Amino acid sequence: MSGRQTTEEIYRQMGISHDLWEIGERVLTDLKERFSKIDETAEINQIKVLGAMQKARISAEHFNGSTGYGYNDAGRDDLERVYASVFHTEDALVRSQITCGTHALSLALAANLRPGDELLSLSGKPYDTLEEVIGIRPSRGSLAEYGITYRQAELKEDGSFDAEAIRNALRPNTRIAAIQRSKGYLTRPSLSVEQIGEAIRFVKDLRPDILVMVDNCYGEFVDRIEPSDVGADMTVGSLIKNPGGGLAPMGGYIAGTKECVENCAVRLTSPGLGREVGASLGINRSLYQGLFLAPTVTAGALKGAIFAANLFERFGFTCIPNGKEPRQDIIQAIEFGSAKGLIAFCEGIQAAAPVDSYVSPEPWAMPGYDSDVIMAAGAFIQGSSIELSADGPLHEPYAAYFQGGLTFPHAKFGILKAAQRLLDQNLIKPGAWQRN
C-alpha cells in the first residue's frame, strides 16, 4: 500500500533526482510573480471566450455534426461567430477543411490576391513552408505560377520593423502586407502585438488600399490583445496550436473583415458555394471545448517555456528568448552546442510523453531540410504542437525548439526529465550545476 506522496517522492519515482527537483523548485519560486501575471492574462482571455460563447447562445444542438454537403450546420456557423467575437473581427472562417496552419495562410493569400498583385512581407523571411506557397522556392501551384510577385522588407538588426525598408519596398501593385508574429525557426525575437499595430498603422497611413495579414501561429492568447485588435485585416492560425486548446483534432482559422473572409470561403470550397458547404462531421464539440480551454492551456505552455529558459540558463545554455524577456509566443529555443545535448534533450521530452513514451526519437533526413532533424512528440493529436514537443536540426548551434504542454505540471515534468537526461550523460557542466 502506498500512502499519500509528496511531490518530491513522485518525481523521484519518475526518475528525477532530488537535487534537480530542488533546483527546479528554486527556479519556480523566483518565477511566482511572473506566473501570476500570466494567470491574469489567462483569466481575461477565459472570460473573453466565455462571453463570446454566451453571446452566440451556444447550446447542446451546436455539437451535432453535419454530413454530406453540410448545409445548415449551426454548430459550424456559430463557432465562426464565436471566433469573430473573440478576435473582434467582422467575420471568421474556422474549418476542419483548412488542414493546417500553412493551408490557412496559403488560403488567406491566394483568396485575396489576383494576378499582377504583389505580396510584401514586412517581417523578412517567412516561415519555411510559406516559401513554396509564395514560390520563393519554385513549387507547383505557388502564387508565383499565378503571376503574383513577392518582395520582403527585412527587419532591423534588433528584430524590429524597418520603416524605411518598408516604405522603399512598396509598389503600386502591392496588395497584401504580411507579418509573422512568431519567430518560427529563426533566432530573431518574436513581434509584440503593439509592434505589429505600429507597422500596420505605418503601412495604412501610406497606403490605405493595402490589406494586412498576420501569421498568428503560436501567438493566440499569449497577450490580452490579438493582431486583429490593432488593425490586421486577416489574423490566421492553426487549431492544433494554441486556439484548439489541445482538443481540436485538426483545422485552421482566418479571422478578419467580411470581404477578406468571404474571399477565403469561396476559395476554400468553390465560387458560388462558399461557406454554405463543409460538413463538420463530429468535431464541433472539440473545437468549442478546445477554444474554451485555450486560454489556460496557452498559459501553461507559456509557463513551461519560461521555466525551461530559466532552468537551462542556470546550467549555462543560451536560451532564446532568455529567462527574463517578455513573451509573444509559446516557443522556446535552447542552444546545446552539441548533437549529444540536443538529442538528450529530445529523448527526455519524448520519455515524458503520455503517448509513445517508450520510443526513442532518432535524427533523420527530413525532406526539405539540409541536415538531419530530431523530433520528440508523444501527442494525442498527430503533429500537435500545443502538446509538449521539441525538435531541432542537427547543426550549429544545435538548438532545440521546444513548445507546448497541455498542462503546466506536464510541461514542468518534461523539462525536468530532459534536464535529467543531460545530467545523466554528463552534458551539464559540473560548475554550472554546483553554482546553483
Ligand SMILES: *Cc1c(COP(=O)(O)O)cnc(C)c1O
Ligand atoms: C506552425 C507555423 C506555421 C505552419 O503551420 P502548420 O500547421 O505546421 O502548417 C506557419 N507559421 C508559423 C509561425 C508557425 O509557427
